Amino acid sequence: MIRTIGIVGCGPRGLSAVESLCLEIAGRDGAPALSVHVFEATGTPGAGPVYDPEQSRQNWLNVADRQLDLPARKPVTVYGIAVPGFPGFRDHVGPDATQASPDTPDHYSTRALLGQYLHARFVSLADAFRQSDFLTIHHDTVIDVESVGSGLVIKTVAGVQLPVDELVLAAGHQPTEPDAQLAQWLRGVAGSDTHICFADPYPVEPICESVRRTANAGVALRGFGLSMIDVMKNLSEGLGGQFVRSSRRETALKYQASGCEPRLIVPFSLDGLPMAPKPLNKRIDDLYVPEEKDANSFTREVSDALAEVGQGRVHAQLIESMAGVAASVFSRLGDRAWPSTESASTIARWCADYLLDPDTPNDALILRSESTAKMIDDFVQMACGLAPVSLDYCLGQVWHHLQPSLYTLLSYAVQDADLMAELVALNERMKRYAFGPPVTSMERLLALHQAGILDLDLVQDPEISMSDSGWRLRHNGRSEQVGIMINTVLDSTAVSDVCSPLFKVMLNTGLVQPSHPDLGIRIQPDATAGEESSTDSAPIAILGRLAQGSLVGVDSIHACFDNRQDRWARGVLARAMQRRH
Numbered sequence: 001m002i003r004t005i006g007i008v009g010c011g012p013r014g015l016s017a018v019e020s021l022c023l024e025i026a027g028r029d030g031a032p033a034l035s036v037h038v039f040e041a042t043g044t045p046g047a048g049p050v051y052d053p054e055q056s057r058q059n060w061l062n063v064a065d066r067q068l069d070l071p072a073r074k075p076v077t078v079y080g081i082a083v084p085g086f087p088g089f090r091d092h093v094g095p096d097a098t099q100a101s102p103d104t105p106d107h108y109s110t111r112a113l114l115g116q117y118l119h120a121r122f123v124s125l126a127d128a129f130r131q132s133d134f135l136t137i138h139h140d141t142v143i144d145v146e147s148v149g150s151g152l153v154i155k156t157v158a159g160v161q162l163p164v165d166e167l168v169l170a171a172g173h174q175p176t177e178p179d180a181q182l183a184q185w186l187r188g189v190a191g192s193d194t195h196i197c198f199a200d201p202y203p204v205e206p207i208c209e210s211v212r213r214t215a216n217a218g219v220a221l222r223g224f225g226l227s228m229i230d231v232m233k234n235l236s237e238g239l240g241g242q243f244v245r246s247s248r249r250e251t252a253l254k255y256q257a258s259g260c261e262p263r264l265i266v267p268f269s270l271d272g273l274p275m276a277p278k279p280l281n282k283r284i285d286d287l288y289v290p291e292e293k294d295a296n297s298f299t300r301e302v303s304d305a306l307a308e309v310g311q312g313r314v315h316a317q318l319i320e321s322m323a324g325v326a327a328s329v330f331s332r333l334g335d336r337a338w339p340s341t342e343s344a345s346t347i348a349r350w351c352a353d354y355l356l357d358p359d360t361p362n363d364a365l366i367l368r369s370e371s372t373a374k375m376i377d378d379f380v381q382m383a384c385g386l387a388p389v390s391l392d393y394c395l396g397q398v399w400h401h402l403q404p405s406l407y408t409l410l411s412y413a414v415q416d417a418d419l420m421a422e423l424v425a426l427n428e429r430m431k432r433y434a435f436g437p438p439v440t441s442m443e444r445l446l447a448l449h450q451a452g453i454l455d456l457d458l459v460q461d462p463e464i465s466m467s468d469s470g471w472r473l474r475h476n477g478r479s480e481q482v483g484i485m486i487n488t489v490l491d492s493t494a495v496s497d498v499c500s501p502l503f504k505v506m507l508n509t510g511l512v513q514p515s516h517p518d519l520g521i522r523i524q525p526d527a528t529a530g531e532e533s534s535t536d537s538a539p540i541a542i543l544g545r546l547a548q549g550s551l552v553g554v555d556s557i558h559a560c561f562d563n564r565q566d567r568w569a570r571g572v573l574a575r576a577m578q579r580r581h
């Protein structure tokens with residue numbers, strides 16, 4: 001009997017899941033017959049909206065080309081059909097000339113370019129199965145899943161009702177309910193032709209169009225992270241402005257206005273703290289790679305704490321071990337770091353204090369500049385190797401290098417949901433350093449500030465009032481009026497807040513359950529939801545960010561092509577074999 005598998009969502013993870021399934025079938029003699037149905041809401045399977053091949057060229061990847069080592073696909077034969085191999089990303093786009101030496105600044109590709117690659121990779125796979133019943137692609141949105149007998153029925157916007165034996169949700173970024181502030185603004189702008197509120201920063205085209213139509217537009221950006229940078233670039237370079245080299249330093253830029261950009265861009269967030277840029281090039285980045293013995297101790301100490309009954313020591317041990325490695329790297333930096341006569345153990349304690357509470361009063365080695373612009377400038381100089389680095393910058397880069405080990409250690413390993421929520425929150429907090437933008441993005445920010453377009457005086461939690469003509473932002477005696485408000489804070493991974501029809505239904509009917517109010521759905525290492533795979537009900541598996549909590553590290557393109565998809569595919573085949581016997 002043929003077993004039917006539904007895959008909901010075909011961004012990078014959905015693509016990777018189909019590839020893993022092909023590899024698994026090809027590797028088994030007499031593999032059971034499967035029929036796979038892929039549902040994808042966009043017209044570009046493989047890429048999805050995050051890597052939409054047609055999106056603005058101002059939207060860059062946050063991973064340097066030299067680190068974008070997405071693996072190649074091996075050629076395989078699936079039920080007698082030859083599926084061609086596909087090169088890894090770097091082999092596909094060709095070598096990057098700027099990577100000739102470790103001293104040249106890292107190059108960051110556009111998300112559209114990666115999207116072209118991912119979609120082409122999907123098409124080459126789907127083409128192989130054109131004449132077979134193995135793979136069916138539905139360009140359709142799934143809105144409901146119902147449990148019927150021992151199976152499930154997938155229902156779509158277009159009216160498809162497909163019975164499946166099991167299902168995997170690779171639906172990635174899902175919309176969440178707007179918080180009270182945003183909801184109030186959205187209600188307030190209904191029917192207004194003087195002011196407008198965008199609940200989402202993507203796609204950026206309608207935002208640019210709205211600014212283009214409004215003379216002297218004042219724009220506020222809620223959020224001060226990576227999406228804010230995308231919007232800022234689209235509203236400047238994307239509207240015809242130019243960033244040209246400035247003599248201030250090698251990477252510095254000057255903004256030449258086009259006249260189409262907003263009069264004023266006002267970003268703001270709760271803490272107003274800027275992201276720290278990534279090191280400029282490989283040579284500088286390598287300074288933060290922990291020594292092998294330190295990295296091994298980190299792994300051993302955290303896994304020992306995880307192995308203890310009750311896991312009560314995990315949070316403290318992770319902080320202590322991470323702090324120890326960071327202190328060792330900081331000492332190794334010598335005069336490349338802020339001077340300190342303190343011992344390594346005191347520096348480690350300061351790192352630990354900072355991880356426990358970033359507002360810790362002991363800030364002798366923590367960067368706290370008097371203004372946001374100065375803070376960004378200081379970070380840029382550290383990232384370029386032009387100024388000694390602060391302890392927080394060093395700690396953030398060490399965190400970045402230990403992140404893959406951290407994700408492997410913690411995924412599926414933490415039993416208590418509250419503890420996991422605490423660890424996820426700590427990782428999210430460190431993203432300000434560990435997932436920072438390229439230097440050149442922060443130089444653009446500084447250039448727009450110097451041109452008087454980007455206002456950084458209102459960045460820290462301004463008081464905001466809304467009237468018939470827009471929003472007034474006030475902070476420290478400064479006040480500005482804007483007519484366009486853009487929310488650049490991305491939806492959280494808390495599955496209880498998701499408001500898409502599919503997830504609302506599945507949560508309401510209990511088909512999936514959040515493991516914690518701030519986390520995603522609990523899954524097993526083979527990606528199936530719940531405590532243990534049950535033999536009675538049809539398996540539902542989750543791949544990616546909606547399983548945040550069981551998984552740690554869900555928001556990176558590399559994780560889309562790791563062995564989690566292989567483990568899921570192995571489980572699918574194992575269950576199919578079991579049912580056959």
Ligand SMILES: Cc1cc2nc3c(=O)[nH]c(=O)nc-3n(C[C@H](O)[C@H](O)[C@H](O)COP(=O)(O)OP(=O)(O)OC[C@H]3O[C@@H](n4cnc5c(N)ncnc54)[C@H](O)[C@@H]3O)c2cc1C
Nearest residue numbers: 009011012013041048061062141142171172173544556557
């Ligand atoms: C704006 C943005 C920028 C990012 N930049 C980077 C970056 O530079 N580097 C990096 O490593 N990571 C980045 N990420 C993280 C990103 O999560 C991953 O890189 C990757 O996109 C995750 O892939 P995914 O397939 O799990 O989820 P997604 O990419 O979200 O794909 C999910 C797919 O499911 C489809 N779908 C959802 N619901 C349904 C439904 N009901 N029916 C049918 N189809 C559905 C969607 O259309 C989509 O194609 C970024 C994320 C965002 C939001």
